[in-house]
Structure formats: C-alpha cells, structure tokens
Amino acid sequence: MPATLNPRRPTPGAPRPYHFPDFTRTTLANGLTVWAVPVPSAAVVNIHLLVDAGASSEDEPHGGLAALTAQLLVTGTQRLDASAFAEATERLGIEVSSESSWDSARAAFQALPEHTDEGLALLAEMVRQPRFDPGEFDRLKAERLADILQARADPGRLADEMFIRHLFDAATPYRRLSAGTPETVTGLTLDDVRSFHATHWAPGTANLIVAGPLDADTVLRVAERHLADWSGTGPGHRVFEPRAAGERRVVLVDRPGSVQTEIRVGQLGINRRSERYFPAMVLGALLGGVFGSRLNLRLREELGYTYGARAGFDARRAVGPFSAAAAVQTDVTADAMREMVELLTRVRDTAPPESELHEVRDYLVGVFPLRFETTGGVAMAIEPLAIHGLPDDYWHTYRQRLEAVGADDVLAAARDLLHPDQFLILGVGDASQVQAAVEATGLGPLQAAPSD
Amino acid sequence: MPEVPIQRHLLENGLRVILSPDDSAPIVAVNLWYDVGSKHERPGRTGFAHLFEHMMFQGSEHVAKGEHFALIQQAGGTLNASTWLDRTNYFETLPSHELELGLWLESDRLASLLPAMTQEKLDNQREVVKNERRFSVDNQPYGSWDERIQAHLFPEGHTYHHSTIGSMEDLNAASLEDIGDFFATYYAPNNAVLTVAGDFEPETAIEMVRRHFGPIPANASLPPPPNMSIAPHIGRELREVVPDRVPLPRVYLAYRMPVFGTDAFDDLSVASDLLGTGRASRLYRTLVREQQLAQDVSVFPFPVVGGASMFTLWATARQGVGHEQLEAALLAEIDRLAGEGPSGEELERVRNLHAAAVESSMERIAERADRLSMYACLFDEPGQINSELSRYWEVDAGRVRAAMDDTLRPDNRLVLTYVPAEAPADNQEAA
Numbered sequence: 001m002p003a004t005l006n007p008r009r010p011t012p013g014a015p016r017p018y019h020f021p022d023f024t025r026t027t028l029a030n031g032l033t034v035w036a037v038p039v040p041s042a043a044v045v046n047i048h049l050l051v052d053a054g055a056s057s058e059d060e061p062h063g064g065l066a067a068l069t070a071q072l073l074v075t076g077t078q079r080l081d082a083s084a085f086a087e088a089t090e091r092l093g094i095e096v097s098s099e100s101s102w103d104s105a106r107a108a109f110q111a112l113p114e115h116t117d118e119g120l121a122l123l124a125e126m127v128r129q130p131r132f133d134p135g136e137f138d139r140l141k142a143e144r145l146a147d148i149l150q151a152r153a154d155p156g157r158l159a160d161e162m163f164i165r166h167l168f169d170a171a172t173p174y175r176r177l178s179a180g181t182p183e184t185v186t187g188l189t190l191d192d193v194r195s196f197h198a199t200h201w202a203p204g205t206a207n208l209i210v211a212g213p214l215d216a217d218t219v220l221r222v223a224e225r226h227l228a229d230w231s232g233t234g235p236g237h238r239v240f241e242p243r244a245a246g247e248r249r250v251v252l253v254d255r256p257g258s259v260q261t262e263i264r265v266g267q268l269g270i271n272r273r274s275e276r277y278f279p280a281m282v283l284g285a286l287l288g289g290v291f292g293s294r295l296n297l298r299l300r301e302e303l304g305y306t307y308g309a310r311a312g313f314d315a316r317r318a319v320g321p322f323s324a325a326a327a328v329q330t331d332v333t334a335d336a337m338r339e340m341v342e343l344l345t346r347v348r349d350t351a352p353p354e355s356e357l358h359e360v361r362d363y364l365v366g367v368f369p370l371r372f373e374t375t376g377g378v379a380m381a382i383e384p385l386a387i388h389g390l391p392d393d394y395w396h397t398y399r400q401r402l403e404a405v406g407a408d409d410v411l412a413a414a415r416d417l418l419h420p421d422q423f424l425i426l427g428v429g430d431a432s433q434v435q436a437a438v439e440a441t442g443l444g445p446l447q448a449a450p451s452d
Numbered sequence: 453m454p455e456v457p458i459q460r461h462l463l464e465n466g467l468r469v470i471l472s473p474d475d476s477a478p479i480v481a482v483n484l485w486y487d488v489g490s491k492h493e494r495p496g497r498t499g500f501a502h503l504f505e506h507m508m509f510q511g512s513e514h515v516a517k518g519e520h521f522a523l524i525q526q527a528g529g530t531l532n533a534s535t536w537l538d539r540t541n542y543f544e545t546l547p548s549h550e551l552e553l554g555l556w557l558e559s560d561r562l563a564s565l566l567p568a569m570t571q572e573k574l575d576n577q578r579e580v581v582k583n584e585r586r587f588s589v590d591n592q593p594y595g596s597w598d599e600r601i602q603a604h605l606f607p608e609g610h611t612y613h614h615s616t617i618g619s620m621e622d623l624n625a626a627s628l629e630d631i632g633d634f635f636a637t638y639y640a641p642n643n644a645v646l647t648v649a650g651d652f653e654p655e656t657a658i659e660m661v662r663r664h665f666g667p668i669p670a671n672a673s674l675p676p677p678p679n680m681s682i683a684p685h686i687g688r689e690l691r692e693v694v695p696d697r698v699p700l701p702r703v704y705l706a707y708r709m710p711v712f713g714t715d716a717f718d719d720l721s722v723a724s725d726l727l728g729t730g731r732a733s734r735l736y737r738t739l740v741r742e743q744q745l746a747q748d749v750s751v752f753p754f755p756v757v758g759g760a761s762m763f764t765l766w767a768t769a770r771q772g773v774g775h776e777q778l779e780a781a782l783l784a785e786i787d788r789l790a791g792e793g794p795s796g797e798e799l800e801r802v803r804n805l806h807a808a809a810v811e812s813s814m815e816r817i818a819e820r821a822d823r824l825s826m827y828a829c830l831f832d833e834p835g836q837i838n839s840e841l842s843r844y845w846e847v848d849a850g851r852v853r854a855a856m857d858d859t860l861r862p863d864n865r866l867v868l869t870y871v872p873a874e875a876p877a878d879n880q881e882a883a
Contacts, residue, residue, distance in 0.1 A: 373817065
C-alpha cells in the first residue's frame with residue numbers, strides 16, 4: 001500500500017477577506033422600497049418583488065388564498081393571456097415565479113442583464129394588471145387540491161403536514177400548510193382572489209430587490225419606470241401568538257405497508273426577531289444541521305438507522321416550529337424515537353465541548369462567502385432584512401455575532417428553548433408493526449391519528 | 453458568455469488535472485471524477501459502486517471516520533459525492549485559503565483507503581445505503597420508475613439494465629474483499645480527472661496537486677471498458693402497468709436514444725425543451741393548460757454514454773382523467789412536433805431559456821468544476837464546456853424533426869404506467 005507523503009492536515013493559507021456586497025435602500029413616494037445590490041462580476045440579474053400578502057394576511061376560512069392568488073398572477077395580464085404571457089417572458093429566457101409563504105408573497109425572475117428592463121416591465125404588468133381568468137382559476141385550484149393529495153401520498157411530506165397539525169393549537173394558523181387544506185381551498189372563489197389582490201398586493205410596504213451587474217442608479221431608474229405610479233397600501237398581516245396543542249405526546253399516523261417510519265420530534269421554537277436567534281442557529285446545527293451533528297452521527301454513522309437525520313429552527317414573524325427529522329427503517333422506529341428524544345434532552349445537561357462548538361460555529365462562519373456565490377443567493381439574503389426589518393448592517397456583523405456565541409450561550413439556549421416535557425413525537429409508518437414497541441418506550445401518551 | 457479558462461496537466465501517474473482560475477470570490481472548488489459507475493458492477497453486486505462511494509467517507513490512513521466531513525465543514529466548506537451509471541464524483545467547495553485541505557483529503561483516501569476499512573464500517577454504511585434505497589425508492593410514490601425504465605430499455609447482461617442504488621440482496625452480499633478489489637481496480641490516478649476551479653494561483657495549485665497526488669501509483673492493468681453496445685432501437689413497444697400507493701395515475705414514456713456527446717443527443721435535448729421546459733412548452737400548454745389532462749409534465753434525456761441513452765418523459769393525470777387518455781394525448785403532441793417541427797419563435801424561446809439556465813448554473817464554481825471534470829472524463833475534451841451553448845444553438849428545426857423521427861417511434865418505446873393500487877377512502881371524501 002502506498003503511503004501518502006503528507007500524513008498531517010495542511011496548514012491553511014492566509015484567508016482572503018470577503019464582504020457581503022454593499023447595497024442601497026431607497027423608498028419611492030408610493031412606499032415601495034428598492035434594494036439595489038450591485039454585483040459587478042455577476043452574469044445574471046435576480047429580481048424579487050416582495051409584497052406583504054403572504055398566508056399571514058388571509059383569514060382562516062380562506063386558508064390558501066394568498067398562495068392561490070400569487071400562483072394565479074403568472075397566468076396572464078389584461079393585455080396578454082396565459083399563453084401569450086408565457087411566450088413573452090420565456091422568449092427572453094425568463095421564467096417568472098410567483099408564490100407565497102407565511103411571511104410574504106414573492107414575484108421574481110432571473111435574467112441576463114440586458115433583459116432587466118423588459119423583464120421588469122412584464123413583472124410589473126403581471127402584478128398590477130392581472131388577468132384573473134376564470135378558466136385558469138378553476139385549473140389552478142383543481143391542481144392545488146390534487147397536489148395536496150399527492151403530498152399526502154409522500155411519507156415525508158405527510159409527516160411534515162401532520163407534525164404541524166398536531167403541534168399547534170386550533171387557533172394558530174401555522175397548524176396547517178400555508179397553501180391551505182382541501183376544506184379551505186375548495187371554498188375559494190375567483191372573487192376572493194380579486195379582492196385579496198386588490199387589498200394586499202400594493203406597494204405601500206412592498207420591497208423590490210435587484211441583485212446583479214447593475215449600478216444603483218440604473219436599478220432605481222428601471223424600478224421607477226415600471227413601479228413608481230403603482231399606488232396603494234395594504235392592511236398588512238395578522239399578528240398572532242402561536243400556542244402548542246399539548247404537552248409531551250406521541251402521535252402515530254398509520255401508513256400501512258411502509259418500509260420506513262418518518263419521525264418528527266419537536267416543539268414551538270423562536271420567531272425571526274428573537275434575541276436567541278444566533279445561539280439557536282448554532283444549537284440547531286449542532287443537533288442536526290451538519291454532517292457531524294449529534295443526531296446524524298448517532299442515527300446514521302453509528303446505528304445505520306437512516307440515510308440522514310436533521311434538526312433546526314424555522315423562525316418566522318411569529319414563533320415557528322423546532323423539529324428534528326429522520327426516516328428510519330420500520331423495525332427500529334421505537335428505538336430511533338427514544339434516541340432522538342434522548343439527544344434533544346441531553347443537550348440541556350451540559351455545555352457542548354469547545355471542539356464540537358468550534359466545528360459547528362466555524363462552519364457557519366466559514367461558509368459565509370459560499371452562500372452568496374450566486375446572485376440568487378444575494379437576493380435571498382436581502383429578504384429577511386426587508387421582511388423582518390433587520391438592520392442594514394446585518395450581514396456585515398453576522399459573522400461576529402455568530403463567533404460571539406459561546407458554549408454557555410448554547411447551553412442557555414438549549415435550556416430556554418427545548419422543553420422535553422412539551423415534545424411532540426410523531427411517526428408516519430406502518431402502525432401494525434410499530435405501535436406496540438412505541439407504546440412500550442413510555443415516551444408519552446400515544447394517540448393514533450388519521451392521515452388526512 | 454465569457455470563456456471558461458482551462459489549463460490541462462497530466463501527471464506521470466496518469467492523473468488528468470484541469471485548472472480553471474477565477475478570482476471573483478474567495479472560494480475554490482475541488483472536483484474528482486472517477487471513471488467508474490454502476491455500469492462497471494459485476495453480476496450479484498448491483499449497488500456496489502455507490503456503497504463504495506459511502507466507504508470513501510469512512511476514513512483513510514491519516515483520516516479518522518467522520519473526519520473528512522468534519523475538517524471540510526469546520527473550514528467553512530461544503531462537500532458531497534454521487535454515483536451514477538457511468539461515473540462517481542467527489543467534490544468540495546472551500547474558502548480559497550483551504551484549497552490544500554481538499555487536495556490532501558482527496559489524495560489521502562486515494563492513496564490509502566484500505567488500511568482504514570473495517571467490517572464494522574462496512575456493515576454500518578450498508579445499513580445506511582439500504583435506508584437510502586428505502587427512502588428514495590421503496591417508500592416513495594412512483595419511486596421505482598427509473599429502475600423499471602432501465603430494466604426495460606436495456607436487456608439483461610447490459611450493465612445499464614440495473615439501477616445505481618442496486619438491490620437489497622446484492623447490498624447484503626457486499627464484502628470487505630469486494631471493497632479491496634474494487635479499490636485496487638478502479639481507484640487509481642490514471643482512472644480519474646481532478647479539476648480545481650476558482651480562486652487560486654495556477655503555479656501554486658499544480659505544485660500542491662503534484663505533491664499530494666504525484667506519489668500515488670497508477671494501475672498498470674486498468675480493465676477495458678465494459679461492452680455496452682446495443683441496438684439503437686428496442687424493436688417493439690414495451691408496456692408495464694404498476695399499481696402503487698398513489699392518488700393519481702402517471703404515465704412515463706421512455707425511448708432508447710443516441711448517447712450524450714452526439715449531435716443527435718443535442719437535437720433531442722432541444723426537442724425535450726420544446727416539449728417540456730417552461731409554461732409555453734408544447735406539453736404544458738396543451739396537456740396542462742388547454743386540455744387539462746395533466747397535473748404536471750416533465751421531459752429529459754439522460755446524459756449517459758454507454759451504447760444508448762434514455763429519452764424520458766412523464767405526465768401525472770389530473771383527477772378524473774384516465775391514463776389511457778393521457779397517454780394518447782402525450783403521443784399525439786410528440787407526433788405533432790415531430791411532424792411539423794418547431795417554429796422559429798419556439799426555437800428562440802428554448803435557446804434563450806437554455807442560455808439563461810446555463811449562465812445561472814455556471815455562477816456556481818462547483819458546477820463549473822463538475823462540468824470540466826465531466827467533459828474530461830467522458831470525452832477527454834474539457835473544452836466542450838465552452839461549446840455547450842453553440843452546439844445547442846446550431847440545432848435547427850430540420851435536425852429536431854429528424855432526431856424525433858428516428859428516436860420517438862412506437863417500436864422504440866416503453867409505456868410505464870402507475871395506477872392507484874386502490875381508491876383510498878379519504879381521497880373520495882376530499883374529492
């Protein structure tokens with residue numbers, strides 16, 4: 001066997017400094033905030049229009065209205081029907097997207113820089129003069145209903161949906177998918193869409209992010225040309241305080257014939273403006289955010305139970321879920337649940353060793369320039385600033401704030417944020433094979449739940 | 453699009469090295485393609501090339517189990533590997549001052565994997581891979597589609613007949629001895645391409661590469677490539693209906709097609725975009741929007757090089773639409789495009805979409821490195837990265853029609869249909 005000449009890890013060279021691109025932020029007279037992020041070396045431009053018209057802006061009987069409204073925008077304008085609009089954009093090499101999450105709606109596209117002006121003209125037309133064709137509405141609504149059924153046939157997506165359903169109480173909107181349920185989507189009408197659009201799709205609190213090889217003056221000029229005479233201010237989003245549906249409990253969703261069980265363990269987490277955000281990021285990564293995380297090392301690299309385990313906080317305007325997830329072979333379901341709960345519980349006992357903390361924190365700090373390699377990544381990075389009002393120097397101070405997270409901070413975050421007596425432990429799998437063993441673990445009161 | 457710079461080096465041990473400097477961000481990509489994939493597996497050992505890839509992360513003489521991932525991530529890097537029919541690739545993207553770490557880790561496992569191998573590690577990763585199969589195939593709606601398409605399009609004995617993930621039985625049979633044989637046979641510098649792309653000084657980088665990889669001996673007796681020759685057409689229509697736990701039927705059509713790297717492959721790439729890329733594509737416009745027979749459509753050729761490739765498309769039926777009706781509509785649209793050919797506007801559309809997609813993916817230095825390795829490994833021509841767009845743009849309506857005529861014909865197609873195994877009661881309630 002040939003031995004390498006170099007038995008030791010090489011010494012790194014001198015790091016080259018990297019800074020997040022400088023950007024400008026200008027608010028037009030109609031309230032629209034324009035973020036220009038010049039990236040001179042970029043080959044493409046990314047344009048994101050964020051509107052305060054996410055699922056937090058709809059009321060519960062209309063669950064899914066924000067998503068359907070956003071989706072319907074790409075099916076044409078008053079001037080161009082669905083086919084003509086698709087052809088007009090795609091002929092420029094542009095695929096326009098329009099979608100919504102809980103916190104925001106986003107209409108966006110990527111283009112070669114020379115198509116910026118034409119592309120933004122079409123995006124503005126789409127947002128301001130949508131066609132809202134009845135046939136397209138019926139089609140997208142039917143597709144959405146079918147997609148919900150498709151999602152429930154996929155064990156991972158079913159587990160995600162059932163986890164939030166059982167995690168949050170009945171009054172918390174987050175207990176269903178932002179795109180709605182079959183019950184709520186079935187009731188939506190085209191008039192609901194028209195009215196939601198007229199009310200919420202307005203520039204008053206909207207943000208336009210442009211990242212690419214364009215200087216700030218050019219960006220502002222193009223933005224003004226197509227969006228300065230857009231007017232209106234929406235009512236914004238609802239404010240609510242998410243609550244848990246119960247204390248420590250185990251929920252089994254039967255999926256007969258499954259050869260794996262999709263496990264989710266978690267509880268309520270943090271909101272995006274939480275003071276614990278940075279320690280929570282490190283804690284999530286240490287538990288399940290990197291290959292060498294505790295969950296992945298134990299469940300995959302030691303026990304071989306799964307292809308991979310992960311964990312993390314989903315921080316939104318309001319408190320979102322913390323969850324740990326793994327798909328494990330059926331016959332180890334109970335043991336895997338016990339292992340996951342134990343790891344999530346033990347992290348509250350002692351501060352992590354410095355070596356482990358270093359591994360996780362150095363990754364989060366060091367990977368910084370890789371995250372912003374693409375103009376799409378840069379545009380995405382501006383979104384939390386626009387949506388959550390994070391300070392302009394957020395990315396400039398980001399690495400220092402991560403580096404400041406010490407072992408004691410991680411321990412404090414674990415003790416503050418993780419409460420094993422509140423854990424929801426959920427499995428989607430073959431109940432006939434796993435129920436007895438899960439019950440025998442004594443992890444908590446067990447409830448069998450339907451899969452719809 | 454600016455040319456991707458390419459410097460080629462050949463080490464004495466046969467390692468092909470591609471350097472592609474670009475200092476626009478302080479990051480660097482290291483990418484290795486080994487000319488070994490599931491097509492090199494012997495009977496009874498399907499899935500082995502991929503299982504072996506997992507073992508490459510289990511440590512080597514100077515690197516402990518788990519340390520490869522830990523060192524790269526601690527340095528702020530990302531990494532992974534993948535196995536496919538023709539090849540296995542290993543890659544990491546790092547802050548540029550950590551380039552040597554990536555080279556050292558890659559060279560250490562190529563020089564000295566076997567001393568670190570144990571039965572315990574093999575058993576552990578065997579279980580991980582079996583769970584990967586359960587996750588992506590056995591417990592997944594429509595999850596067996598690619599396995600079935602390969603099995604139908606390539607006869608037993610052709611090594612594209614089996615899937616890369618392999619069978620549970622063969623995974624169970626894999627031994628440490630297999631690991632030793634496979635490593636000694638295929639994991640040699642003269643069976644690999646190493647690409648370094650991003651922020652580095654070429655003189656420094658090639659010196660590092662020579663220092664770390666130079667002492668690793670070549671395999672003087674690399675086996676000849678497997679015989680992949682196969683008739684260009686199946687010769688008859690094949691059909692299979694699979695009952696599965698799915699709410700909606702889905703129709704897959706698959707055809708033998710010319711391999712990646714040929715003009716005809718480019719022609720059919722254009723045809724696939726005309727049919728299925730974007731909302732103005734033929735299948736989306738007619739089947740999804742106008743006739744409302746399909747919930748979604750997808751079309752793609754597989755870029756593989758062994759004898760024949762696969763032109764594949766699928767459509768999921770809208771609720772209440774039968775798979776027979778969907779299949780007939782799919783075939784009608786394919787025939788219509790093959791018959792009349794694309795208009796000038798349609799060609800302009802897919803060319804501009806393609807150009808934007810290439811520009812977008814090439815923003816990532818890791819993607820550039822992977823394509824350089826691919827062209828070098830498959831064709832010994834890394835420069836093909838710079839002619840991708842022009843090859844695509846040269847395809848005209850006549851070439852599209854001719855290639856579709858020759859490939860997308862009834863005696864060369866598989867119709868693979870998934871149907872709901874039973875009507876689940878809860879679906880009826882929701883409908």
